[in-house]
Amino acid sequence: MMLAQTLLLAEEAHTTEVEGADLILPAPYDLLWSIVIFAIIAVVFTRVFLPKIQKVLDERAELIQGGIEKAEKAQAEAAAALEEYTAQLTEARAEAARIREDARVEAAQILAEARRRAGTDAERIVETAQRQIDAERHQAVVSLRSEVGTLATDLASRIVGESLADDARQQRVIDAFLTELETTVKAEG
Amino acid sequence: MGNLLAAVVSAEATDSGESKSYIERMFSSDGFHAPSITDFFPPAIFGDGTIFEFNRIMMVRVIAAIALIALFWFVANRAKVVPGRLQGALEMMLDFVKDQIVEPVMGAETKKFLPILTTIFLAITFFNITGVIPFLNIASTSLIGLPIIMALWVYVLYLAYGIKKHGLGGYLKNNLFPPGVPKAIYLLLTPIEILQVFILRPATLALRLAANMIAGHLLLVLCFSATQYFFFAAAGAMKSMAAVTFAAGFAFTLFEIFVALLQAYVFTMLAAVYLNMALEEEH
Numbered sequence: 460m461m462l463a464q465t466l467l468l469a470e471e472a473h474t475t476e477v478e479g480a481d482l483i484l485p486a487p488y489d490l491l492w493s494i495v496i497f498a499i500i501a502v503v504f505t506r507v508f509l510p511k512i513q514k515v516l517d518e519r520a521e522l523i524q525g526g527i528e529k530a531e532k533a534q535a536e537a538a539a540a541l542e543e544y545t546a547q548l549t550e551a552r553a554e555a556a557r558i559r560e561d562a563r564v565e566a567a568q569i570l571a572e573a574r575r576r577a578g579t580d581a582e583r584i585v586e587t588a589q590r591q592i593d594a595e596r597h598q599a600v601v602s603l604r605s606e607v608g609t610l611a612t613d614l615a616s617r618i619v620g621e622s623l624a625d626d627a628r629q630q631r632v633i634d635a636f637l638t639e640l641e642t643t644v645k646a647e648g
Numbered sequence: 649m650g651n652l653l654a655a656v657v658s659a660e661a662t663d664s665g666e667s668k669s670y671i672e673r674m675f676s677s678d679g680f681h682a683p684s685i686t687d688f689f690p691p692a693i694f695g696d697g698t699i700f701e702f703n704r705i706m707m708v709r710v711i712a713a714i715a716l717i718a719l720f721w722f723v724a725n726r727a728k729v730v731p732g733r734l735q736g737a738l739e740m741m742l743d744f745v746k747d748q749i750v751e752p753v754m755g756a757e758t759k760k761f762l763p764i765l766t767t768i769f770l771a772i773t774f775f776n777i778t779g780v781i782p783f784l785n786i787a788s789t790s791l792i793g794l795p796i797i798m799a800l801w802v803y804v805l806y807l808a809y810g811i812k813k814h815g816l817g818g819y820l821k822n823n824l825f826p827p828g829v830p831k832a833i834y835l836l837l838t839p840i841e842i843l844q845v846f847i848l849r850p851a852t853l854a855l856r857l858a859a860n861m862i863a864g865h866l867l868l869v870l871c872f873s874a875t876q877y878f879f880f881a882a883a884g885a886m887k888s889m890a891a892v893t894f895a896a897g898f899a900f901t902l903f904e905i906f907v908a909l910l911q912a913y914v915f916t917m918l919a920a921v922y923l924n925m926a927l928e929e930e931h
Contacts, residue, residue, distance in 0.1 A: 477686050482792060482862060483855060488701035489793030496713045497771065497797050503717055504767040508724040512742065513763075515727040522729060 600641075607640070608633045677880035683869035688791055688862065708778050709788040716774040745769045745916065753920040761923055764805065768798060769916040772857065776908030779864055780901050787908070790861035792854065799853035802919040806849075810926030819926070849922055853915060860911050864904045871897030 485493075612633065690704040723735050731739055745766045751758045775794060779787030789795050810819040824841045825834055871893050878890035 477689050479685065482685055482688065483858070485791075485793040485796055486701070487699045488695070488706075489791050490797065491699050492702065492706045492709065493793040493797040496709050497794065497801075500713055500716065500771050501764075501767055501801070504720065504770065505763045508720040509742075509763040509766055511724040512720075512727050512739070515729060516739070519729045 604637055608637065611636060675880065677877050679881065680877040681873045683866045683873065685862075687786070687865065687869065705786055705788065705791050708784045708786055709775065709794065711784065712774045712778050712788050713771075716770060720770075741770070741773075742766060749913065749917050750920050753917065754924050757924065757927060761920070765916050765920055765923075768802070768919055769912050772798065772912035772915050773909060776857075776861060776911055777905065779861060779868070779908060780904050785868075786865055787861035789857050789911075790865050792858045795854040795857040798857075798915070799850040802853060802922060803850035806919075806922045806926040809923060813927055822928075823926070849918075853918060857911050857915055860907055864900075864907055867900050868897060868904060871900055 612629065615632075688705065692701045692703050693707065695701045720738070723738050726732075727735060746758065746762055749769070750762050750765050754761060772789065775788035777787075778784040779790065807819075810823070813819070814822055823845050824838050826837065826841070829837060874893040875890050875897060878887060878893060882889065
């Protein structure tokens with residue numbers, strides 16, 4: 460009974476003895492529990508949770524940093540490749556231009572050569588033809604001369620009815636005739 | 649032993665005889681109960697009168713601490729490089745402390761003090777927010793002990809790091825005799841600085857936090873007990889006053905959430921500033 464009374468008294472004392480100053484003057488039990496609770500939080504957060512999370516954050520930063528570096532490297536590589544390609548392209552263009560120029564020069568040479576050769580050929584052909592014509596003409600003249608002579612002699616002997624036995628005279632007459640004939644042919648054509 | 653048992657039984661009997669059940673009390677009013685500072689000294693659950701006295705507010709603190717630790721336990725053990733939604737939300741809080749509080753104040757020293765200051769911010773946020781959580785309904789920091797412990801931690805930290813860096817003499821000279829002042833001014837300045845460094849900084853840290861939380865609790869209790877009184881006890885047109893006080897209570901609840909975060913921000917910011925002042929070469 461004594462104990463119960465003390466308990467009740469304590470309860471009463473508890474509710475009546477509160478003053479304004481109690482709000483800023485901590486009770487011992489308040490400090491004790493505060494220390495216990497806050498110490499637990501402080502330890503687990505500063506020693507366990509925050510380092511764990513920080514590790515993940517660092518890992519992420521590293522990954523992003525690595526990604527950026529990789530991208531930069533790829534970009535540099537691409538730029539180098541582009542430069543190389545451009546250089547190659549320029550070189551190829553120059554090469555093509557050179558080849559084209561060479562071809563043009565060669566073509567011009569070939570053309571000139573062909574033209575020259577064609578010219579010579581034509582000259583030669585003309586010359587040969589001329590020579591052939593001359594020869595044929597000469598032959599024709601020779602054959603004509605003998606044939607026409609015979610024919611004419613036959614004709615003349617038939618006309619005059621006499622044989623022109625005198626060879627020298629005969630020859631002279633024929634020659635005169637032929638020369639006349641020749642001039643006439645020449646004049647005609 | 650028998651006596652004790654009898655006493656407890658009789659006490660319970662008188663208790664239940666005097667008051668109605670919890671539900672009945674919830675939907676009735678036996679007059680207006682003004683909020684009072686006894687709210688901050690609830691009856692003990694165990695260890696009454698001893699240093700181990702454990703009451704409702706201690707229990708609220710334990711619940712807040714468990715919630716905080718459980719949340720971070722869950723996230724920290726599953727922390728991934730690509731964060732999920734919960735981890736993203738918590739990282740936002742951590743980034744807020746880092747980018748908005750610690751880095752602007754401490755600069756190069758950020759890495760060293762970020763875990764401590766983050767812990768303070770998170771702990772205060774959780775302890776404050778219990779003031780608006782249904783059934784807890786009281787900020788764990790509204791009883792001065794917890795703010796004092798946290799302020800003391802900051803106090804010990806800034807003294808320890810200051811002395812470690814500058815030596816005892818160097819630290820005192822830096823802080824109590826700020827350079828660039830005529831010698832005679834020290835007569836005036838040094839006592840003020842002593843008061844500042846050794847008493848005012850930790851005291852104001854603790855008092856600002858506790859006072860804000862006490863005031864918030866009293867405001868909320870005032871609004872809601874008035875609502876209860878007007879709704880169940882008042883007659884006629886006065887009943888409609890319940891709507892007004894309820895709206896006020898609702899607004900103050902939102903305001904208390906804001907204050908809970910703001911006070912965590914202020915406490916952490918000042919802790920960072922004090923630590924930085926202790927480490928600075930000259931100021």
